[in-house]
Amino acid sequence: MRPGPGPIMIGPAGRHMCRPGPYDLRHHPTAMAHKRRLLTAAVGGVIGAAAWWRTHPSPCPYAQRFWVEAPHPLITRERLLEILAPDPGEQLLEIGPGTGYYSLPVAEKLNGGRLFIADVQQQMLDHTMRRATEAGVANIEPARADAQALPYANGTFDGAFTVTTLGEVPDPDQALRELARVLRPSGRLVVGELFGDPHMVTFGSLRARAERTGFGIDRRLGGPLGYFALLRPVR
Numbered sequence: 001m002r003p004g005p006g007p008i009m010i011g012p013a014g015r016h017m018c019r020p021g022p023y024d025l026r027h028h029p030t031a032m033a034h035k036r037r038l039l040t041a042a043v044g045g046v047i048g049a050a051a052w053w054r055t056h057p058s059p060c061p062y063a064q065r066f067w068v069e070a071p072h073p074l075i076t077r078e079r080l081l082e083i084l085a086p087d088p089g090e091q092l093l094e095i096g097p098g099t100g101y102y103s104l105p106v107a108e109k110l111n112g113g114r115l116f117i118a119d120v121q122q123q124m125l126d127h128t129m130r131r132a133t134e135a136g137v138a139n140i141e142p143a144r145a146d147a148q149a150l151p152y153a154n155g156t157f158d159g160a161f162t163v164t165t166l167g168e169v170p171d172p173d174q175a176l177r178e179l180a181r182v183l184r185p186s187g188r189l190v191v192g193e194l195f196g197d198p199h200m201v202t203f204g205s206l207r208a209r210a211e212r213t214g215f216g217i218d219r220r221l222g223g224p225l226g227y228f229a230l231l232r233p234v235r
């Protein structure tokens with residue numbers, strides 16, 4: 001992060017100065033009050049924007065994909081592979097792949113199996129499929145779909161995962177019910193969340209949602225700043 005400009009000091013000749021002079025704005029009562037008002041407005045704006053994001057779930061726009069292409073600290077690919085433990089031959093589902101940050105490494109572990117990816121944005125699916133083609137990964141099946149109404153039959157998948165996506169869905173409980181429906185009884189679901197994401201689902205909120213949608217939480221990897229949780233259907 002670049003440091004911001006220091007205090008502006010204007011000397012008698014109107015030139016910027018390095019040290020306080022007789023007209024140093026830092027000590028002028030009107031300038032101080034103005035500064036305080038600006039600061040209050042800025043802080044209020046940031047809090048307001050964060051509150052708006054949290055109460056208005058919406059998909060991360062494709063135009064802002066740099067957020068999902070950046071490294072994901074704490075919720076690394078290695079940690080996802082550890083908790084999801086994809087096995088050769090399995091059929092897995094990913095909800096909200098974005099540009100495929102996790103899709104490719106998971107698909108590569110499924111030798112003989114397939115990874116189905118479902119996203120509401122066609123551009124995200126196209127991006128992931130382009131990357132898969134470039135990397136020679138041929139076992140990913142895309143579908144444009146809403147997590148709240150999945151286009152798959154009951155009991156289709158051995159496992160599913162969804163990372164920094166649940167909070168973007170208008171009704172996360174409905175998405176979890178749909179995931180429970182398309183999983184085999186022995187299936188597993190991994191949910192990943194990261195602090196700083198305006199739509200983060202905290203672990204406490206996930207546990208409450210899991211309890212009312214037919215899942216139990218088996219394991220958690222990580223802490224409040226970023227975690228993967230392993231859920232299993234409770235039948």
Ligand SMILES: C[S@@+](CC[C@H](N)C(=O)[O-])C[C@H]1O[C@@H](n2cnc3c(N)ncnc32)[C@H](O)[C@@H]1O
Nearest residue numbers: 059068096097098101119120146147163165168
């Ligand atoms: C923040 S991105 C996360 C991408 C990826 N999982 C990652 O962590 O890099 C969220 C993704 O979920 C998708 N998404 C949002 N709401 C959705 C919904 N209701 N159904 C399916 N996908 C959704 C978005 O289009 C976007 O691709």
